[in-house]
């Protein structure tokens with residue numbers, strides 16, 4: 001076989017020179033291309049003023065209409081690429097995923113407050129691969145099918161609580177979302193929203209978001225400031241980050257220590273943490289990877305943040321939509337009565353036979369948009385697209401809210417209409433709503449699990465409860481506004497609705513099912 005050593009040295013040098021020159025020419029040509037169009041930046045701060053807006057997704061949508069679907073902006077020297085069309089997002093984030101799957105550097109949030117070791121913050125590389133493979137395997141339908149009993153129990157507890165104190169809808173939703181994740185992750189049962197883990201998670205989230213968002217502290221602009229000692233003057237941000245870090249570390253360590261104690265006592269329920277800790281102890285590979293204790297801590301620690309507030313947002317939107325659209329509710333109930341009857345609750349095995357309920361869930365996702373701008377990716381190398389230069393290390397944002405409001409795909413986008421997904425006239429109708437779960441190599445690994453939890457709870461709520469508008473003193477129905485609070489996770493603004501069991505038989509069905517699994 002011919003090896004490199006068989007070639008004369010001058011030929012090798014000439015070859016290497018040729019490759020070097022053509023790479024240099026290629027990069028030069030790339031850099032001569034313009035940035036994608038976008039709003040004119042201010043000196044030094046760039047587009048900070050526009051980016052500071054709360055409803056960033058609608059700002060981006062306007063830019064898309066004004067400048068074209070791919071936009072460029074900058075904030076304090078950081079390039080941003082904004083994708084306002086689903087096709088561009090699919091081309092770049094899916095098809096060119098090899099260079100579009102990093103995560104932007106967040107100095108305060110990830111490096112100072114301690115979130116940097118969890119998957120959502122980890123940049124591309126072997127560490128990411130290890131965590132993703134583990135989560136993907138453990139949240140594949142094959143694996144979590146073993147948790148159907150747990151999914152049912154959490155669902156029936158939700159319905160029981162709702163039947164008893166419907167005015168506490170928000171608390172029941174929050175408890176449901178937390179319980180699903182914490183049971184499967186740690187085998188930890190959540191009895192109420194007054195749970196100490198939920199309090200700790202809330203406090204860690206509030207403190208982290210206070211100064212953790214990109215650009216919220218000078219450390220994001222001048223990373224060397226993260227080393228500024230906390231005993232020095234002007235160290236407010238460093239001291240706040242150090243305090244937040246203690247909360248974040250406790251958030252990761254506390255539930256895992258709890259599971260370890262349960263294992264030692266012989267009382268541990270099946271859970272992801274239990275499986276992974278056993279694999280670490282026995283030196284067994286998980287999805288072809290060797291994990292250590294810190295991997296387990298951070299893999300498990302990522303899931304509550306990834307799965308609980310998103311699911312909460314979806315259920316809030318569901319109850320708001322059902323209050324506003326009684327015809328949809330009735331149609332959903334009729335479809336359940338036809339297939340399941342009224343003598344039993346709805347099961348995950350009924351999913352295929354109940355396509356309308358699946359469409360209700362899809363429409364809740366589209367209408368409520370839990371993650372309006374997904375999670376930002378990072379472009380790891382210079383690239384060009386549609387004649388524009390996209391600089392390496394750009395933060396890439398995709399406008400899920402805009403994709404799912406595109407009138408060509410979703411006419412009357414603010415109207416809640418699950419029928420748009422029944423026998424869709426074009427494949428885009430189903431494809432674009434799936435952007436809710438992100439793109440490419442970073443697509444949400446909890447998608448199948450989240451969809452099955454949400455489907456089960458939505459189907460059984462429709463089957464057993466009446467959700468209606470509340471009446472004012474004169475007996476007139478009060479129509480709540482379809483208003484949402486935007487942010488990384490979008491939530492319906494607080495609203496009132498009336499929730500009662502559909503019948504005594506429905507109440508009994510739920511009570512019996514909950515008792516059987518208690």
Ligand code: HEM
Pocket residue numbers: 119120121132135139302303306307308310311314370371374375376377436437438439440441442443444445446447449450
């Ligand atoms: C309605 C519920 C949910 C929605 C809308 C949602 C949405 C998303 C989105 C948009 C991303 C970012 C994808 C990207 O970077 O392009 C993501 C990532 C992630 N999600 Fe979900 N998610 C949900 C539920 C869950 C659940 C239940 C879990 C856990 C079991 C979970 C775990 C994760 C994790 C670990 C990541 C990070 C993946 C990575 O960085 O590579 N999610 N999710």
